[in-house]
Amino acid sequence: MNTPVMNASHRPLMLAGFRTDSTFEDIPIINLADARHPNPDVRRALAVEIRNACINVGFFYVKNHGIPEETISSTVEAAKRFFALPSSTKMAMDIHKTPNFKGYTALLGENTNPENRGDLHEGFDIGWEEPAGSSRTDDGAMTGENVWPDGLPGFREAVLEYYHTAVRLGQSLFPLFALALDLPENFFDEKTTKPAAIMRLLYYPPQTGPVDDRVQGIGAHTDYECFTILWQQDDVKALQVLNANGKWVDAVPIPGTLVVNLGDQFARWTNDVFKSTVHRAINRSGVERYSIPLFFGTDYDVKLEALPSCVSDDYPAQYEVVTAGEYVKSRLEATYAHSNSEH
Numbered sequence: 456m457n458t459p460v461m462n463a464s465h466r467p468l469m470l471a472g473f474r475t476d477s478t479f480e481d482i483p484i485i486n487l488a489d490a491r492h493p494n495p496d497v498r499r500a501l502a503v504e505i506r507n508a509c510i511n512v513g514f515f516y517v518k519n520h521g522i523p524e525e526t527i528s529s530t531v532e533a534a535k536r537f538f539a540l541p542s543s544t545k546m547a548m549d550i551h552k553t554p555n556f557k558g559y560t561a562l563l564g565e566n567t568n569p570e571n572r573g574d575l576h577e578g579f580d581i582g583w584e585e586p587a588g589s590s591r592t593d594d595g596a597m598t599g600e601n602v603w604p605d606g607l608p609g610f611r612e613a614v615l616e617y618y619h620t621a622v623r624l625g626q627s628l629f630p631l632f633a634l635a636l637d638l639p640e641n642f643f644d645e646k647t648t649k650p651a652a653i654m655r656l657l658y659y660p661p662q663t664g665p666v667d668d669r670v671q672g673i674g675a676h677t678d679y680e681c682f683t684i685l686w687q688q689d690d691v692k693a694l695q696v697l698n699a700n701g702k703w704v705d706a707v708p709i710p711g712t713l714v715v716n717l718g719d720q721f722a723r724w725t726n727d728v729f730k731s732t733v734h735r736a737i738n739r740s741g742v743e744r745y746s747i748p749l750f751f752g753t754d755y756d757v758k759l760e761a762l763p764s765c766v767s768d769d770y771p772a773q774y775e776v777v778t779a780g781e782y783v784k785s786r787l788e789a790t791y792a793h794s795n796s797e798h
């Protein structure tokens with residue numbers, strides 16, 4: 456069923472059964488300048504834009520997002536220094552050796568699309584850590600301390616500064632997503648008390664010469680959390696988003712913006728009313744590419760249960776109820792299984 460894009464004056468209270476065909480050709484740009492506007496009508500109007508993007512595309516750019524340029528550039532510099540370390544130094548922080556997916560992923564260490572041969576990127580993953588240095592010990596299935604490289608002064612500080620700034624941006628988005636779902640603005644507050652945010656630094660070498668189609672920078676996949684906040688390098692086109700016609704739509708870098716895309720947790724909360732859209736990245740630019748995704752989900756102990764407004768007799772709940780932590784962990788295990796020498 457094709458349903459036209461909703462607008463503010465036609466907002467059904469029931470979202471269940473509301474479907475679009477997701478044949479988008481463009482990714483909308485949303486201005487977050489009014490995200491905390493004192494007038495609730497202004498916030499609601501912004502939430503309607505977000506709702507349309509979530510229902511039709513699952514991806515949008517944000518401008519006026521509040522992450523300072525200096526915070527971004529010092530983290531990108533930190534990433535460049537990290538990936539330039541000798542392989543043996545990086546392998547000492549191998550993600551397979553750490554509790555719950557913290558640390559370094561080598562080239563081809565991940566395989567986001569099981570039909571592929573491994574992803575052509577290197578990565579460095581961290582979870583929550585206080586700026587002063589302590590991590591949490593109560594993240595259930597996902598508990599595990601970050602690992603940090605020796606001999607890179609300022610690296611940890613730069614990365615944690617970006618992490619906390621992006622987490623604050625994410626915290627300001629949850630009320631807008633709640634409004635977009637006709638829920639009270641504070642609906643996600645009690646579900647996001649211990650930010651379950653995973654941040655990655657990613658490095659994509661250029662793919663030149665004959666390219667095996669099954670080797671991509673990151674293979675076709677959906678993200679696992681509620682949403683992702685992605686910084687991508689300005690001058691390199693690589694990220695692509697799949698529409699319902701099977702067409703890969705380029706998410707070209709737009710200076711001054713970040714990309715926000717929905718992940719599976721929001722698809723589960725909304726019984727697929729919000730789209731967790733398939734995407735991939737292929738770096739055929741001839742130059743190195745860096746990107747920084749931050750994946751933000753509900754607290755790891757929170758159950759992912761379809762919202763009543765997104766379920767009806769005609770459109771029953773599509774997913775089994777699991778906790779956010781169980782879900783993220785199981786997806787990460789599958790992603791890394793092929794490179795885990797213990798298996």
Ligand SMILES: O=C(O)CCC(=O)C(=O)O
Nearest residue numbers: 657673687694736746748
């Ligand atoms: O690097 C990119 O542009 C996309 C990364 C991505 O999709 C991911 O890490 O889940």
Ligand SMILES: [Fe+2]
Nearest residue numbers: 676677678734
């Ligand atoms: Fe992704």
